[in-house]
Amino acid sequence: MASKPIFLLLPLLFLSFKLQRSSSQTWIKAGYWDSSTNLPISGINSALFTHLFCAFAFINSTSYQLQINSSNEQPFSNFTNILKLKNPSITTLLSILVGKSESTNFSLMINQTSNRKSFIESSVKTARLYGFHGLDLCGVVPKNSTNMTSLGAFLDEWRAEVASESRNSGKTQLLLTMSAQSMPIVNSVSYPIDSTKKNLDWVNIIAYDYYVPTVDSFTGVHAALYGPLSRTNTDDVIKEWLQRGFSADKLVLGLPYHGFAWTLVKSGDNDIGSRASGPAFTIDGSMGFKSIKSFIQNYGYGVESVYNSTYVVNFCKIGSIWINFDDVEAIKAKVSYAKAKGLLGYSAFQLSNDDNWVLSKAEKSY
Ligand SMILES: *[C@@H]1O[C@H](CO)[C@@H](O)[C@H](O)[C@H]1NC(C)=O
Ligand SMILES: *[C@@H]1O[C@H](CO)[C@@H](O)[C@H](O)[C@H]1NC(C)=O
Ligand SMILES: *[C@@H]1O[C@H](CO)[C@@H](O)[C@H](O)[C@H]1NC(C)=O
Ligand SMILES: *[C@@H]1O[C@H](CO)[C@@H](O)[C@H](O)[C@H]1NC(C)=O
Ligand SMILES: *[C@@H]1O[C@H](CO)[C@@H](O)[C@H](O)[C@H]1NC(C)=O
Numbered sequence: 001m002a003s004k005p006i007f008l009l010l011p012l013l014f015l016s017f018k019l020q021r022s023s024s025q026t027w028i029k030a031g032y033w034d035s036s037t038n039l040p041i042s043g044i045n046s047a048l049f050t051h052l053f054c055a056f057a058f059i060n061s062t063s064y065q066l067q068i069n070s071s072n073e074q075p076f077s078n079f080t081n082i083l084k085l086k087n088p089s090i091t092t093l094l095s096i097l098v099g100k101s102e103s104t105n106f107s108l109m110i111n112q113t114s115n116r117k118s119f120i121e122s123s124v125k126t127a128r129l130y131g132f133h134g135l136d137l138c139g140v141v142p143k144n145s146t147n148m149t150s151l152g153a154f155l156d157e158w159r160a161e162v163a164s165e166s167r168n169s170g171k172t173q174l175l176l177t178m179s180a181q182s183m184p185i186v187n188s189v190s191y192p193i194d195s196t197k198k199n200l201d202w203v204n205i206i207a208y209d210y211y212v213p214t215v216d217s218f219t220g221v222h223a224a225l226y227g228p229l230s231r232t233n234t235d236d237v238i239k240e241w242l243q244r245g246f247s248a249d250k251l252v253l254g255l256p257y258h259g260f261a262w263t264l265v266k267s268g269d270n271d272i273g274s275r276a277s278g279p280a281f282t283i284d285g286s287m288g289f290k291s292i293k294s295f296i297q298n299y300g301y302g303v304e305s306v307y308n309s310t311y312v313v314n315f316c317k318i319g320s321i322w323i324n325f326d327d328v329e330a331i332k333a334k335v336s337y338a339k340a341k342g343l344l345g346y347s348a349f350q351l352s353n354d355d356n357w358v359l360s361k362a363e364k365s366y
């Protein structure tokens, strides 16, 4: 996964939006920094954000405590202070990876009271020790092998510990967030919606990677805001969360700073749903925004990306390679959407894929 995918309205509207919000919640402009990329913390333009996630910590499979790789201890401990140099009011959260290969550890952790206690206490201690303002669980997926009732209990206990620690220390409560799989319910298994709403400050919706070349043998739009009929798209995802009783003002829209490249079976094809033989360029076809732009620029005459406002996505075709990704127009349209729907904000994944901060500045340039 070369580019690590894993996994904006008018000034007047913005003003009215701000007035509607209670003073405790501001419009969230968040992003993930992934320690495995080559972007140094000092290279992050933190002034463009209100919240930044430091990724990733993990769950130790024997102790069930939160753990940070030794190579990450120094950068993680400096994360908040370095970001404060460019933005003294930045809020930082430590993100814990539970998705993909770590999910068994997570299922076992939430399955037992004593394991939950180990994780919860160590997570709060670590967050304070390293100077983070909050904690984030990244990639929890609703599935039968993860007990969703236990997840609900875990979230109750996590919030209780954070509240109690705040009373004892006199410090502001740590923020608690989760980055959730796009749909709140998958194969009849649902996140514990009530507990999630009650205990978390917000949920980041992973509103991308809907169609990927390693799984889908046809070209698909991986992060369309509006989709072709019966295809997964972000508008349907958000509607589903709201229908399930989740509040709009606790939803943060995930923005992908990457796209996917497919190899077409027939080089003459150009449409969504064309037969594809697999990924192009990288092992999983994922490409960071910066790489896509550089590829298009360097390829030469005749290659351009086209913005499609029906789906809110950029397309680019080069011979038998078909790429879809979010360029500045798509990001702007999604931020506008988030505001119009009364969502809490947006969250970019991940920062090293931006190209000289053009995506992160997209809202400002409105
Ligand atoms: C998990 O924790 C145990 C006990 O604290 C420790 O011995 C082990 O090295 C840790 N595992 C990893 C992968 O760091
Ligand atoms: C921690 O380090 C190990 C080995 O160095 C690596 O396999 C693992 O992916 C790392 N985990 C995280 C969350 O960075
Ligand atoms: C990072 O923190 C260490 C101590 O934990 C300190 O020695 C070092 O100077 C810090 N680096 C930066 C760039 O702030
Ligand atoms: C569980 O966590 C350990 C590190 O403690 C990691 O090496 C292992 O891959 C994880 N197992 C699963 C199945 O996720
Ligand atoms: C949860 O723990 C019980 C024992 O307390 C065990 O029987 C069960 O297999 C565990 N479930 C999972 C998903 O680990």
Ligand SMILES: *[C@@H]1O[C@H](CO)[C@@H](O)[C@H](O)[C@H]1NC(C)=O
Pocket: 144, 187, 188, 189
């Ligand atoms: C998972 O659990 C749900 C609800 O209990 C059930 O309807 C569904 O059939 C289960 N799926 C599998 C694959 O067992």
Ligand SMILES: *[C@@H]1O[C@H](CO)[C@@H](O)[C@H](O)[C@H]1NC(C)=O
Pocket: 147, 148, 149, 150, 153
């Ligand atoms: C899930 O957890 C709840 C309580 O934690 C328990 O009552 C229930 O039996 C568990 N379900 C499964 C399928 O393990």
Ligand SMILES: *[C@@H]1O[C@H](CO)[C@@H](O)[C@H](O)[C@H]1NC(C)=O
Pocket: 271, 272, 308, 309, 310, 311
């Ligand atoms: C977007 O692409 C679809 C499918 O190719 C097409 O039907 C639609 O007209 C395009 N929208 C715009 C605004 O070009």
